Amino acid sequence: xxxxxxxxxxxxxxALPRGSQLLLMSTAIKVRNxxxxxxxxxxxxxxxxxxxxxTERRILLALITDTDGSAAWSECVAGEDPNYxxxxxxxxxxxxxxxxxxxxxxxxxxxxxxxxxxxxxxVRGHRMASATLExxxxxxxxxxxxxxxxxxxxxxxxxxxVGISLGIQSTPEALVERARTAFDAGYHKIKLxxxxxxxxxxxxxxxxxxxxxxxxxxxxxxxxxxxxxAHLARLDEFGLIMIEQPLHHEDLRRHAELQARLRTxxxxxxxxTSLDRAEDMIALKSGRIINIKPGRVGGFSESIAIHDVCAxxxxxxxxxxxxxxxxxxxxNVALASLPNFSIAGDISPSSxxxxxxxxxxxxxxxxxxxxxxxxxxxxxxxxxxxxxxxxTFRREVLTAD
Ligand code: OSB
Ligand code: MG
Numbered sequence: 479x480x481x482x483x484x485x486x487x488x489x490x491x492x493a494l495p496r497g498s499q500l501l502l503m504s505t506a507i508k509v510r511n512x513x514x515x516x517x518x519x520x521x522x523x524x525x526x527x528x529x530x531x532x533t534e535r536r537i538l539l540a541l542i543t544d545t546d547g548s549a550a551w552s553e554c555v556a557g558e559d560p561n562y563x564x565x566x567x568x569x570x571x572x573x574x575x576x577x578x579x580x581x582x583x584x585x586x587x588x589x590x591x592x593x594x595x596x597x598x599x600x601v602r603g604h605r606m607a608s609a610t611l612e613x614x615x616x617x618x619x620x621x622x623x624x625x626x627x628x629x630x631x632x633x634x635x636x637x638x639x640v641g642i643s644l645g646i647q648s649t650p651e652a653l654v655e656r657a658r659t660a661f662d663a664g665y666h667k668i669k670l671x672x673x674x675x676x677x678x679x680x681x682x683x684x685x686x687x688x689x690x691x692x693x694x695x696x697x698x699x700x701x702x703x704x705x706x707x708a709h710l711a712r713l714d715e716f717g718l719i720m721i722e723q724p725l726h727h728e729d730l731r732r733h734a735e736l737q738a739r740l741r742t743x744x745x746x747x748x749x750x751t752s753l754d755r756a757e758d759m760i761a762l763k764s765g766r767i768i769n770i771k772p773g774r775v776g777g778f779s780e781s782i783a784i785h786d787v788c789a790x791x792x793x794x795x796x797x798x799x800x801x802x803x804x805x806x807x808x809x810n811v812a813l814a815s816l817p818n819f820s821i822a823g824d825i826s827p828s829s830x831x832x833x834x835x836x837x838x839x840x841x842x843x844x845x846x847x848x849x850x851x852x853x854x855x856x857x858x859x860x861x862x863x864x865x866x867x868x869x870t871f872r873r874e875v876l877t878a879d
Contacts, residue, residue, distance in 0.1 A: 506586040507619060511877040512579045512611070513541040516567060517803070517869040521831055525801060526645040528673035528701035529561035536567040537803050539866065540574070542582075542614040548622050551861045552614030553806035555773030556606040562699070562748065562800075563727075563774065565606045573607035575876065582611050583878040590619040594779045605751060605776040612777030613809050621856040626812070628851045628858075631778060633815030637848045639822035641667030642830060643697065643799065646676050650683035657684045657692070664846025666822035667693050667719065667796075673701040678712050685716045693822075697722035700748060704732045707739050719821070720745040720767050730755070733764035743767050747798055751775055756784045760791050767821065769798040772813055773806075781813055789818035799824030804837030808857025811841075815851045825849060836865050 517537050524533045538554035556563065556570040565573075578597050585596045593615040597608045620630035628635075642665045647653040653670065660668050670681060681696060688694070695718050702710060702724045710724055720743045725732050727748035737744045745767035750756050752775055759765055768788055772781040788795050797814040800806070807825060814823045827849070828840035835841065837859040844850040852858020 506588050507590070507615060507622070508545045508586045509582050509615075510543050510545045511875055512543075512574075512582065513873065513875045514571065514574060514579075515539045515541070515866065515873045516571065516871045517836065517866055518871050519803060519832060519836070519869055521801065522829075522833060524645070526647075527562075527671050527697070528646070528699045530559055531645075532558060532801065534558075535801055535803070536871070537806075538567050538570050538574075538610065539803075539805060540610050540614055542611065542618055544618060544622075546622070548618055550614050550617040550621055550856060551805050552610050552617060552809070553802055554606055554610040555771060555800035555802060555806060557800065563606065565604060569604070570607035570610070571872075573601075573604040574610060575874065577601055577604070578608055578611050579876045582615075583876065587615060590616040591779050594777055598776060606773045609773045609775070609777035612779065613772060616778045617809070617856050624855055626851070626853050626858050627809065627856055628812040628815040629853070631782060631812060631816065633812060633851065634817050635815040635819070636851055636853075637844065638797075638811055638814040638819070638825060638851060639666040640825050640827070640843065640847055640849050641665055641669060641693075641796070641822035642826050643669040643824045644671060646671045646673060647680075650680045653680050654683050654687045657688060657694075661688050661692050664843070664848075665693075665826075666847045667695060669722070669824065670694065670696050672696045672698050674706070678709075681713060681716050681718070690717060693719055695719040695722065695745075697747070698724040700725060700727045704735060707736055710736065711740055714741045718742050722769060723747040723749065730758055730762050730764040733759075734762045737763060737765060745769055747771070747774075750784070753780055753783045753787065756787055760787070760793060766793065768793060768795045769824075770795050770813070770819075771798040771800060772809060773800060774798075778809075778813065782816065785816050785818050794818065794820045796821035797823030797825060799826070801831060803832070804828055804835040804841055804859060805857065805861060807841050808837070808852070808859055811849060811851055812857065822847070834865070836862050836869070838862050 556565040743766035828835035
């Protein structure tokens with residue numbers, strides 16, 4: 479299946495990379511300054527995965543302003559500790575300030591699709607930091623074009639299905655209670671975090687309590703090894719939609735061996751850091767589904783390329799989450815509006831995470847399990863700058879001179 483969903487009608491323009499059509503008619507993007515902020519936002523309840531727990535997010539935000547005065551906010555998905563990725567809020571701040579923002583300030587971009595190459599030239603890694611600017615440039619270009627980010631990148635869905643990711647709980651009963659609330663709220667995918675000692679019994683309890691119709695999956699965040707293959711095969715009996723990233727965060731080969739021994743599809747998250755890794759996963763049969771987090775792969779251009787290659791190979795994708803504020807959520811909603819995002823994303827409403835988000839309106843379900851894709855320019859929600867000001871822990875404005 480060839481997926482071409484360019485917003486342009488003309489065949490010549492449609493052949494150009496997404497987002498470049500309108501910009502041909504205007505001028506290149508020249509960034510005047512980038513304001514970095516770290517805001518601290520407490521989660522409503524601690525979120526525990528096999529490799530750590532978060533109670534308060536340290537969220538890095540960037541406000542990118544161009545020489546015409548157009549602006550866009552973006553968010554870095556790096557976490558507080560290096561337990562999901564080697565990047566953290568602190569390493570991302572450093573990478574942005576020292577390497578990525580200076581490159582951006584020194585460049586004129588013909589199209590947002592050109593940003594990734596400018597940012598990553600001669601830099602290894604630091605994809606989450608780089609993605610902060612890459613995604614911001616896509617949003618800025620959409621704002622300049624007066625279009626929603628969704629339609630600008632070729633999104634076709636007006637609504638996206640939402641899932642929820644439930645952290646590891648102390649008892650199966652506590653997990654059942656949360657999963658039941660989520661099922662009743664209409665979530666289309668309920669993800670249970672697991673680890674050795676909190677897996678079979680917990681999943682079994684939820685499946686028994688909610689019945690066969692509940693859309694359940696699990697995510698192990700690398701907590702197992704191939705020696706656990708027989709143990710993990712016991713999950714096959716629970717009719718899970720998928721098992722996410724059971725093995726090492728950089729592995730593909732062992733996941734392929736494991737997949738051959740399981741009926742349940744494997745979905746990779748941590749291991750897919752680029753288009754090449756996605757192609758390798760497909761070639762090696764290391765999994766049958768990909769969780770795309772744009773921050774993990776360096777931004778929207780790479781995410782769209784992964785989306786497209788997966789569509790051509792019959793691999794469904796879904797949009798993962800990194801406990802983003804309402805700003806990062808806006809990017810995820812836009813990305814999830816692309817056609818091959820056929821599985822509900824980890825894109826829950828603001829109230830699942832925060833007492834009060836930093837955007838207005840806050841993200842809410844428009845119907846049970848559904849979130850509307852905004853049609854107004856950019857991410858389609860307003861950034862609450864006063865609230866950001868109150869939550870700011872550090873701030874720095876970087877300019878060309
Ligand atoms: O593995 O998907 C993950 C949060 C932090 C780090 C890793 C993961 C997650 C989630 C949260 O599952 C999903 C969400 O943002 O709701
Ligand atoms: Mg995951």
